[in-house]
Amino acid sequence: MIRFMIKVLFLLAAGMSLYKYRYRLMNMMLGVPALRRFAVGSAMSFPGVRSKVMDDIFE
Template structure:
């Protein structure tokens, strides 16, 4: 019981710290070529993200130009 409570507390604290430093974490991940490749590959594996990205990249001329 105590071990489980400590695990929950630890992961909550770690999640809070990562959330507070999320832009630094993203810069660290995207600054490394290998981690960037893994991040992009995994994000493109999500169907909703992939379709939205393809629609944005390969859409016609924007009406806001």
């Protein structure tokens, strides 16, 4: 039971840290060209995102 509680507390703390520093982490990850290319490619695979971006580009 104690091990389970420790795991839950650790996951909770990790989740809170990720949420608190989410923009800093995102900027750090998008600073790497390969990760940025993957993120943009993944986002463009969603039809709603793709049409919104294309409409904004060719407005």
